[in-house]
Amino acid sequence: MLIYDEYHLPTSLEEALALWADAPEGSRLVSGATDILPWARDGRAGDVHLPALIDVTRIGELRGQKFEKGRVRLGANTVYQDFLTNDTLRRALPCMPHCAIWFADDQIRQQASLAGNLVNASPVADGTPPVVALNGEIELARLEDGEIRRRCVPVVDFIEGPGRTRIQPGEIATAVILDAANGYGGAFQKVGQRRSLVISVACCAALVKTDSSGRVFEDVRLALGGVGPGPMRLSAIESAMRGERVSRALIRRVAAGAGDMVASRSRKEYRREVVVNFVRAALEEALANQPDIEVKFQDAGETVDA
């Protein structure tokens, strides 16, 4: 049971930062509350008594999305459902709808923020692999001598381990900034027990762009979640694929190599097998999902074997 003595709903960033800076020890920020409320239950943190919660969802500045210099700036109040319902975002972040459709359910996605997902830093968060694949940064704001100061931290570095991030006392996440990947094909893979309401055992995000003939990989992005303490970008595989001819053999080869990235301590062999299959399936799906390009596999005649 979560008990708190005060609940603040600031409407401006200044107000929120001031409240946060002065909040009694133990106070927490809250966005969708979909991590915080279930956390304070038996078997996890149990009953928790906090002095105050500061709700960021009414801060106007944290709403909405902006495009600037090939990047998308998602206000920290962007929720997972937005990746399914907002067409501009769907086109610019082609792996996000696939990630969102696997995420919790329609109701929780209305509340669950991407920023909360990143700050919560669960090793099996679904949001981290696609964000990392999109060269994501998290923007953090704090008050210094009455002025708002901001800094950006790449999400790969921001997440240090399970539940640990580089956020500093007094800081509020204000945005997540990602590459605009219009024209890419996106995909997301996740293992769980059922379709909805399931936390990943492991997950994988992919983005692919070929040349206009559909024959050569111009860009490939791959990231894994749930196979180590933090998200993992498969940069070596990506660079090995750039400029190469699109072929099933190549996909199979890189997928086999990806299995070696698994650093989890539990169910390692299982995760290894999953990762090999995920990387292959994610690349194939991302190729298939590329808008307006007919992909030509070099070895088109061959059948795919798992």
Added chain:
Amino acid sequence: MPKMKLEMEVNNRKVVKETDTHKRLIDFLREDLNLTGTKEGCGAGECGTCSVFVDGKLVKSCLMPAAKANGAKIETIEGLAKPGELTPVQKAFHKTGASQCGYCIPGMVMAATACLRENPKAGIEEIKERLGGNICRCTGYTKIFEAVEIARSVVAGEAPAGVLDEDEPLGESYIGHNVRRLDAPSKVTGRLKYAADMKLPDMLQMQVLRSPHAHARIVSIDTSEAEAMDGVACVITADDVPGKDGFGVFVHDQPIMARGKVRHVGEAVAAVAAEDLVTARRALSKIKVEYEVLPGLFDAEEALKPGAPVIHDYAPGNVVKHIPVRKGDVEKGFAEADLILEDDFSTQQVEHAYLEPEAGVAYVDADDVVTVISPSQNITHHRHMLADIIAKPINKVRFIMSPVGGGFGGKEDMIYQGMLALAAMKTHRPVQLNFTREESLIASAKRHPSRVHYRMGLKRDGRITAVEFSMLSDGGAYGMSSEGVMRKAAILSCGPYEIENLKVDTRAVYTNNTPSGAFRTFGGMQAQFATESMMDMAAEALDLDPFEIRRINMMKIGSLTHTQQALKTASLDRVLDAAEKASRWEKGAPKVRGATRQDLDGPDTRKSCTLGARIAAEVSGAEKGQRSGASEKTKDSERVA
């Protein structure tokens, strides 16, 4: 408790109330506004019984601080239709029989309503996806999906509103006819009151202190600090039991609260009744229990070994019940066999996971009748047991069965009603206890984990000549329904097959695991898993069609059952014919099929789950559609892998 003033528009009415700052939206709706159609199945976002609209978006109200909804427009199940009316979705749920226990139904109706508001033309895959956050344990979803599709066709103007009405009766008989459930309107509107929805004036809230140890002696319990707290009305322990403590469906081996020692993690040790839930929970942390941890027993086989820890003094060998069944001469039967198959089968513990966690209210009326209202599946037995426990004549004990929000056998045990009665007697005030989902999981009985060692002798033509069936079940810390479950497992052991020579033994033993109890099929499922697997393996070994080997051995009119009852009727022949036909079975021994099977994925089979109906609909071009279909397949096979 710090308070906060909240203003909302709830079901089109303005509401202004001061309430505890920390309340969740679900608490505010249920406790402050009495809108109990919104249910708490899990409190953790996992079940959907609490779904409500907030500013037009469907959300889980257990995951929303009430303060977050300050100023919002809320719509609950009670607000969907005017009193006395039903929306098309509610009518469709009534029509198809989509509500069973009904506990998930308000949330389901809300999710279905949200789905059709978002997309009045939603296809079945999208409907399934949009209802994915709502769990039902009773219906298997088929009737629910059917209802949403009917409602959709009306909402989308594709079918006349008349399709929502009850079918015209077919002559005089109800048999073979869809009859609407009488209780469905109360469930689809959220008006039916389950035990947790009930409120009595001056009612206290109970919370239970549970054991962190599997097996430990209770050295001392000090409740003084908890009792001294403001707002605490009473604290109870086993010492408060005035009569002969002990309950159970067969053997009365379980005290109302741990007496002298705890036998499983989660066993009740003490309980507090207080003015409100928070005070009751805080009081629990003030109760000091000193334990001396004892060696634990966690495996059924270990329980039978000499020198194993003894869980109950009355049963030094840890056996709850052994049921032997003998028929014919097994030695002779095996000697006649051309083939003897031998194998082991094990099944795991299973939780019932009814959507309604245990809940109850107790009070002592003006005539000193101790009254307990709860979704008990066995009120008469509970009444008799409680009378002995509280040392009252039977006419001074009353049990009222509240609507059961799913039981499946799991609500047969009197695991909390006694505590409620004691607290009501001690305070002369109504007392309510609502389990959390976690508490329900940790404290309620489970399906027996079992191991079966099987030997089957067969003639080359497929006839079974002998069976030796030995089942060992983990009964957990208390007897509960173990005896009955073992009996039923023994009776059903070798399935609906006539076996001349059999030797069946079923045993349940005590361990320090969570108690096992009644669960749908009552031991039959564990036995049938073993028997039917053996039948398939025998078919494979003898090169026979699996239906054929069953026909060769099936019980017929005149057959003697395992317990030697002569059957006057038998229908297995017809069941097998119907199943064979309905499944489009391809004849042959199991080994001739495999990859070349053609009988899967027929028109009336449930399709495997897909994902992204909304995304897939937008992928243009037939070729792309096929491809994304193929990748869904890949996902499924990997998920199995």
